[in-house]
Amino acid sequence: MVQTALPAASQPLWIRAAWLLPLALLPAVAGLPGEPASWSVPWVAPLGVRLGFAADGLARLFLLLVCAVGAAVLAYTPGYLRGHTRLGQLMCLLIAFTLAMIGAILADDLLLLLLFWEATSVLSFLLVGFEHDSQDSRDSARQALLVTGAGGLALLAGIVLILLAAPGLRLSDLAHLDPAVLEDARFQAGVALVLAGAMTKSAQFPFHFWLPGAMAAPTPVSAYLHSATMVNLGVYVMARFDEAMGAIPWWEVTLLSIGTITALWGAVQAPRERDLKRILAWSTVSALGTLTVLIGLPNELGALAFVAFLLAHALYKAPLFFVAGNVDHATGTRMIDRLRGLRHGMPATALAALLAGLSMAGLPATVGFVAKDTIKAAKEVSEILWIVEGASLLVSMVGVAVASVAVLRIFFGRPTHPAGHAPHEGGWRLALPPLTLASIGIALGLFPALAEPLVTDAARMISPALTRSDASLETEWLLRIESFAVVWAVGAIVYAGWNPLYRILDRLRFLDSAGPAAAYGAALHGLKHAAGVLARGLQARRLSRYLLTTVAATVLLSAPWAFGLNFQPPAAIKVDGAGALVGCATAILGAVLAVRARDTLQRLLGASAVGAGSALVFLFQGAPDLALTQLAVETVFVVVAAVALRRYRQQQGAGAGVGRANAWRAGVALAFGLLLGAVLLALSGRPLDPAMADYFLAQSVPYAHGRNVVNVIIVDFRGLDTLGEIAVVMFAALAAWPLARRLPLRRKGL
Amino acid sequence: MNAERSIVLETTVSFLYWIMLGAALWLLLRGHNAPGGGFVAALVAVAATAAHAMVFGVAAARARMPFSPLTLSALGLVLAVVSGLPALALGQAFLTHWWGELAVGSMALKLSTVLLFDLGVALCVWGALGGFCLRLLGSLR
Numbered sequence: 001m002v003q004t005a006l007p008a009a010s011q012p013l014w015i016r017a018a019w020l021l022p023l024a025l026l027p028a029v030a031g032l033p034g035e036p037a038s039w040s041v042p043w044v045a046p047l048g049v050r051l052g053f054a055a056d057g058l059a060r061l062f063l064l065l066v067c068a069v070g071a072a073v074l075a076y077t078p079g080y081l082r083g084h085t086r087l088g089q090l091m092c093l094l095i096a097f098t099l100a101m102i103g104a105i106l107a108d109d110l111l112l113l114l115l116f117w118e119a120t121s122v123l124s125f126l127l128v129g130f131e132h133d134s135q136d137s138r139d140s141a142r143q144a145l146l147v148t149g150a151g152g153l154a155l156l157a158g159i160v161l162i163l164l165a166a167p168g169l170r171l172s173d174l175a176h177l178d179p180a181v182l183e184d185a186r187f188q189a190g191v192a193l194v195l196a197g198a199m200t201k202s203a204q205f206p207f208h209f210w211l212p213g214a215m216a217a218p219t220p221v222s223a224y225l226h227s228a229t230m231v232n233l234g235v236y237v238m239a240r241f242d243e244a245m246g247a248i249p250w251w252e253v254t255l256l257s258i259g260t261i262t263a264l265w266g267a268v269q270a271p272r273e274r275d276l277k278r279i280l281a282w283s284t285v286s287a288l289g290t291l292t293v294l295i296g297l298p299n300e301l302g303a304l305a306f307v308a309f310l311l312a313h314a315l316y317k318a319p320l321f322f323v324a325g326n327v328d329h330a331t332g333t334r335m336i337d338r339l340r341g342l343r344h345g346m347p348a349t350a351l352a353a354l355l356a357g358l359s360m361a362g363l364p365a366t367v368g369f370v371a372k373d374t375i376k377a378a379k380e381v382s383e384i385l386w387i388v389e390g391a392s393l394l395v396s397m398v399g400v401a402v403a404s405v406a407v408l409r410i411f412f413g414r415p416t417h418p419a420g421h422a423p424h425e426g427g428w429r430l431a432l433p434p435l436t437l438a439s440i441g442i443a444l445g446l447f448p449a450l451a452e453p454l455v456t457d458a459a460r461m462i463s464p465a466l467t468r469s470d471a472s473l474e475t476e477w478l479l480r481i482e483s484f485a486v487v488w489a490v491g492a493i494v495y496a497g498w499n500p501l502y503r504i505l506d507r508l509r510f511l512d513s514a515g516p517a518a519a520y521g522a523a524l525h526g527l528k529h530a531a532g533v534l535a536r537g538l539q540a541r542r543l544s545r546y547l548l549t550t551v552a553a554t555v556l557l558s559a560p561w562a563f564g565l566n567f568q569p570p571a572a573i574k575v576d577g578a579g580a581l582v583g584c585a586t587a588i589l590g591a592v593l594a595v596r597a598r599d600t601l602q603r604l605l606g607a608s609a610v611g612a613g614s615a616l617v618f619l620f621q622g623a624p625d626l627a628l629t630q631l632a633v634e635t636v637f638v639v640v641a642a643v644a645l646r647r648y649r650q651q652q653g654a655g656a657g658v659g660r661a662n663a664w665r666a667g668v669a670l671a672f673g674l675l676l677g678a679v680l681l682a683l684s685g686r687p688l689d690p691a692m693a694d695y696f697l698a699q700s701v702p703y704a705h706g707r708n709v710v711n712v713i714i715v716d717f718r719g720l721d722t723l724g725e726i727a728v729v730m731f732a733a734l735a736a737w738p739l740a741r742r743l744p745l746r747r748k749g750l
Numbered sequence: 751m752n753a754e755r756s757i758v759l760e761t762t763v764s765f766l767y768w769i770m771l772g773a774a775l776w777l778l779l780r781g782h783n784a785p786g787g788g789f790v791a792a793l794v795a796v797a798a799t800a801a802h803a804m805v806f807g808v809a810a811a812r813a814r815m816p817f818s819p820l821t822l823s824a825l826g827l828v829l830a831v832v833s834g835l836p837a838l839a840l841g842q843a844f845l846t847h848w849w850g851e852l853a854v855g856s857m858a859l860k861l862s863t864v865l866l867f868d869l870g871v872a873l874c875v876w877g878a879l880g881g882f883c884l885r886l887l888g889s890l891r
Contacts, residue, residue, distance in 0.1 A: 624785040628777075632793035640800050640883050647890035705849050705862065706782040714787060715867050719845040722867075723830050726874040730823045733878035740885040 011078055015091050019075035022067040022098055029063040034457030038108055038172055047111075054108035054172045057457025061307060062105045062236055064454070065314045066229050068440075070098045072318065072433035073224040079429025080220055080325055090130055094224065097123040101229050105236065108170045110159040113237075117155060117201070120230050121148040127225060128217040140216035143520065147210040151200025151234075158193030161186045174244040175464070182247050191245055194237065195254065202234025202288045205262040209517035212269070212281040219325030222277065227284055227321050228314035235291045239306065239462050242295050255296030260391045262289030267398035271498065272505045276324045276334045276406060280317065283360075283402045286395050287313050293388065294375065295462070301378035303462035305371070307455045312359060312371035315441035319356040320406055322434035323349055327410065329430060330423035336405060341415030345423040348431035350411040355438035357407035359445065361400045361491065362484060366445035372396070372484065393487065400491020405498060548668055555671045562675055565682040583616025601645055608638040625710040756805070763805045767814070770798035778872050782864060788871030792879070795872070799880040800887070808888040819881025826874025833866035 032055045040052030055063075074094060081087050100123055104116035122145070129141025162169060165187035166178070181187050203211040214226055225231070238255065245251040266286030273279045291313075294306035326349040327342065328334045343350035359368035379389065425431050444451045460466050494501065512518060538549065590609025597603045611634035619627035696709050696717065706712040714722050774791040781787030803811035815822060834845035849862045 625787065625790070628785050628790050629793065632790050632797065636793055636797045636800060636879070636883070639797065639804075640886065643800075643804050644886055644890055647887070651890060704847065704864070706864070708781060708783050708785065708787070710785075711781045711787040711868075714789075715782070715864050715871070716845075716847055719834070719847070719867060722871060723827075723834075723845070726830060726871050727827055729875055730827060730878045733823065733882045734820075736882055737885060740882065740889050 011082075012088070015078050015088060018078075018091050018095060019071045019073075021095065022070035022074060025067045025102075026064065026071070029060060029067055032060045032063070034060065034453070034460075036172055036175075036461070038170075040108065048168055049111050050109055052108035052112060052170055053106040054170070055106060056172075056461050057454070057459075058236075058239065058307075058461040059105050061311065061454055061458040062232065063102060065232070065311070066098060066101045066105065069224055069228040069314060069318050069437065070094075070101075072322070072437055073220045074098075075429055076223070076322060076325070076433040077218075077220045079427050080329060081218060086130070090127070090218065090221075093123055093127050093130075094221070097127065097225070097230075101233070104233055108172050110163065110169065110171065113171065114152070114156055114159055117197075117233065118149075118152050120233060121145065121152055121201075124148065124214075124225055124230055127221045128214045130218055130221065131216070134216070137216040140210075140213040144210045144214045146524075147207050147520070148200050151197040151207065153197075154193045154200070155197030158190040158195075158197060161190030161193065163190075165190065171240055174241060177244045179247070182244070188248060191241065191248065191251075194241065195251075198234035198237040199258065199292075200234070202231050202238075202292070203262070203285050204234070204258050204288065204292060205265050206516035206519075208262055208265060208285045208288075209515070209520060211285055212273075212278050213517075215275070215277045215281050219277065219321060219328060222281070223318045223321035223325065226281060227317035231284065231288055232291075232310065232314070235288065235295065235306075235310070238292065238295050239303075242303075242462055243464070246298065252296045252298055255292050256388060259289045259292030259294075259296060260388050262286070262292065263395045264289070264391045267395045268505065268508070270398055270402055271494075271501045272508065274335050274337055274502075276327065276336055276339075276410070277321070279336070279402055279405060280320055280324060283399060284313075284317055286398065287317070290375075290392065290395060293392070294378065297378055297382050299378065299382050300459075300463040300466040301374065301381055303459040303466060304455065305374040305378040306462065307458040308367075308374045308451075309371040311444070311451065311455065312367040312441065315367055315437055315444070316356040316359040316403075319352050319434035319438040319441075320360065322430075322437075323353040323356070323406065326426060326430050326434070327423075329426050336409060339410045340413045341411070342423060343411040344415055346411075346425050348425055348435055350407075352431070352434035352438045353407045353411055355442050356434065357403040359438070359441040360403035360406075361488065362396070363488070364445075365442065367441040367448075367451070368445070369484075370445055370448050370451075396487045397491045397494055400488055401494035401498065404491065404495035408495070409498070544665075548665060551672050552668045555668065555675055559675065562679055562682075565679065577620050579620035580617050583613045583618075583620065585613070586610075586616060587613030589613075601642060604638060604641055604645065608634050611637075623710075625708065759805045763801050767798050767802050770794055770801070774798070774872070778868060779865075781868055788868035789875055791868075792872040792875035795876045796880045796883060799876070800883045803884055803887050808884050812884055815877075815880065817877075819877045819884065821877070823874050823877030823881065826870045826872065826877060828870070829873060830867050830870030833863040833870060836863055 034057040036054060036056040038052065038054035040050045043049050043051040074091065077090060077094065078087060081090065084090070097120065100116050100119035104113060104120060107113040107116055125141050125145035128144050129137055131137045132141075165184040166173075166181045169177075200207040211226060211231065215222055217225070242251075242255075263286045266282045266284070266289060270279050270282035270286065273282060287309075291306060291310060294302050294309060296302070297305070324334055326346065327339060330346060330349075331339060331342070333339065355366075359366035362368040362372040375392070379392070456466070540546065540549075587610045590606045590611075590613055592606070593609065594603045594606030597606055611630060615627045615630040615634065618624075618630060696713055700706055700709045700712045704712040704716040706716070771794075774794040777786035777794060778788055778791035779786075781791070799811050799815060802814055812818070817825060833847070836848050837846035838844055840846075840848075845867070847862055847864045847867070849864075
């Protein structure tokens with residue numbers, strides 16, 4: 001693909017102004033009521049599916065994130081991919097993704113949710129695979145699609161089960177669910193499947209591996225999908241279900257354990273990476289695990305902490321992804337080993353990184369601190385296992401270290417770049433979006449009261465018991481600071497020892513060959529391998545093998561049915577006259593010849609003798625039309641086949657076209673013959689209902705003016721069938737046309 | 751064209767071809783009241799075409815057919831469909847056949863859309879199978 005560098009001014013207006021669209025939606029979204037409101041119109045009436053949408057505080061918060069980060073991403077992308085020939089395509093996909101996210105968040109009907117959910121999966125596939133010239137990009141896109149697509153199927157199955165147990169259930173009904181429904185096994189199974197689907201989307205262990213893989217996407221895509229929006233869709237659904245499902249015993253345990261494992265796994269993997277974007281991706285996995293744990297916490301403060309952390313995470317992680325993109329754009333690498341002291345050339349990006357990093361580390365006067373504080377408060381009032389507590393401490397420390405890497409290591413210290421080659425900013429489109437989002441994070445940290453109505457309304461949708469006084473985000477941070485000092489100190493030590501830690505954790509390489517990602521790779525490889533074996537087994541490229549397979553499959557599949565037939569051989573088979581006897585004898589002799597003969601031409605003659613013999617039997621048993629047709633078919637077939645065979649041999653040598661019999665083929669042939677014979681005998685032993693025959697015999701002349709009832713049936717009574725049949729004859733000939741194009745030269749013995 | 755020519759075959763087939771086509775026509779016309787009909791007629795015509803192709807070559811046999819095989823087949827299908835249309839015009843079900851008598855001198859000729867339908871069957875099968883036979887033989891020169 002040729003990428004022509006276009007000057008920025010030649011970018012179409014819609015690309016340059018696309019970011020205004022989500023921005024314009026922001027006031028509308030902010031004006032949504034905090035209390036539940038819903039509206040719906042009938043859609044697929046026979047299935048009871050409605051276009052039902054609902055908005056409440058939780059949806060409002062998610063929508064604000066989608067629109068705010070969306071505006072930032074749409075403003076950023078034209079600057080980041082300036083001159084890319086398919087920039088317009090990427091912008092379209094991003095806008096479509098924004099709409100799909102809005103739909104998924106507002107959807108009230110479960111099936112509507114599924115629809116938008118799948119749309120985000122497909123769009124994510126297209127976005128991750130945007131640079132489809134690269135193998136890595138295609139593999140990552142496929143991985144993301146397969147994992148989240150499988151999750152979508154689980155979600156579909158779950159929704160079907162839930163709707164079976166509770167017909168017409170909508171998401172807004174979950175708040176006042178009939179307790180009897182909760183006991184329903186189908187409902188619980190459905191909820192488990194929905195949970196599994198949500199976990200694939202939110203990259204929970206063991207489905208987490210697609211998220212770091214998806215870093216093959218262009219950076220704005222990662223900033224949008226993989227930090228703030230799509231991956232949050234899973235936790236959004238979990239949060240929606242949480243209040244009602246609290247009564248199910250396994251719900252909270254599952255969320256707590258899976259969330260803890262995910263958070264830990266991400267924290268352990270992050271220091272193993274040298275690519276800044278992948279480090280951020282693993283820390284996102286870790287954060288998603290923490291969010292799941294917070295949903296699983298049984299008390300009201302857990303809901304508050306969940307919402308606060310969700311907001312804080314989006315406000316620092318998206319800017320950090322933008323920062324990684326800016327660094328990549330300016331220096332051509334994201335490897336942290338090669339980046340030092342970038343603050344000189346990129347002051348605005350450095351400032352954005354600093355603000356976002358402070359928030360990620362949870363330092364006071366940032367929204368990250370507010371979130372950490374609510375998390376701590378939530379954990380203090382819950383009785384949780386020490387392992388969850390310990391894990392969250394560890395995760396926080398690694399978070400501090402990752403933030404330090406993203407800020408201190410890259411932007412401070414002595415620049416490694418020679419003078420004159422200093423990297424520089426890429427214009428306002430690259431600098432402003434991360435700076436704006438990070439600044440909002442700081443503003444909300446300084447004045448938590450600004451975020452309070454938003455966060456409280458959202459949390460109350462998860463835990464209605466939450467009172468406004470509980471939900472205060474104001475913290476006397478000077479009093480709290482000591483409890484975080486440990487985390488910061490240890491985080492600083494982790495940062496200082498980042499390189500030794502890397503070498504130590506590199507010994508965990510065995511995890512790569514045993515983890516879920518390896519299992520996915522093995523499954524994909526196995527699938528391809530199995531498909532190859534199957535295809536090579538079935539596609540033998542030899543007619544005899546195809547026939548053998550088809551006939552053997554027919555025998556195997558129909559044998560059970562044949563054994564079940566009421567096998568009543570007719571008391572006596574009546575053969576009228578010597579003619580029919582001669583026909584039978586001819587057929588039998590022909591069959592023996594066909595089996596015994598070595599030469600294919602002789603076999604052909606034997607087979608045609610069977611046909612001619614049957615024609616004789618038909619003739620003397622009162623079916624002259626059948627006899628005539630049989631004879632004509634036999635004649636044409638034998639003559640043409642014989643000539644074709646003879647010419648084939650002239651062309652290919654005398655031995656051509658001589659097949660060898662073997663025991664396997666004989667066995668299959670015998671079984672097929674026995675099966676057909678048995679079925680025929682069983683069927684002819686049954687009494688025939690004469691009603692149809694009598695009707696046709698009686699009506700043939702008066703209705704259809706014909707004495708040949710067979711022909712009258714063909715052309716008149718069942719004329720439409722015949723019309724279809726001759727069409728089939730024509731299409732079959734057309735389909736066989738290419739087969740007779742040219743026979744391949746014989747290479748080896750047949 | 752076949753490398754080994756045979757005077758006997760060539761002479762026989764050159765008139766046998768027309769006899770076979772005549773037999774096909776006869777089978778077609780008598781089909782409604784006696785053994786025969788469009789399908790059998792078509793098979794006999796296919797045999798004639800195949801015989802001609804074996805002796806005089808595929809191109810010659812194809813030239814002897816009234817149209818190219820595919821056209822012939824499609825024409826047959828169209829005829830069969832057309833035979834059902836008068837019934838539609840009369841408000842009856844599709845393919846309800848229409849019978850009429852035509853007086854030619856003292857003879858009463860029975861005409862019907864059935865014959866048109868059967869002719870369509872014959873042409874369609876002749877074109878499809880005959881064309882396939884020609885193609886098979888043509889691939890083995």
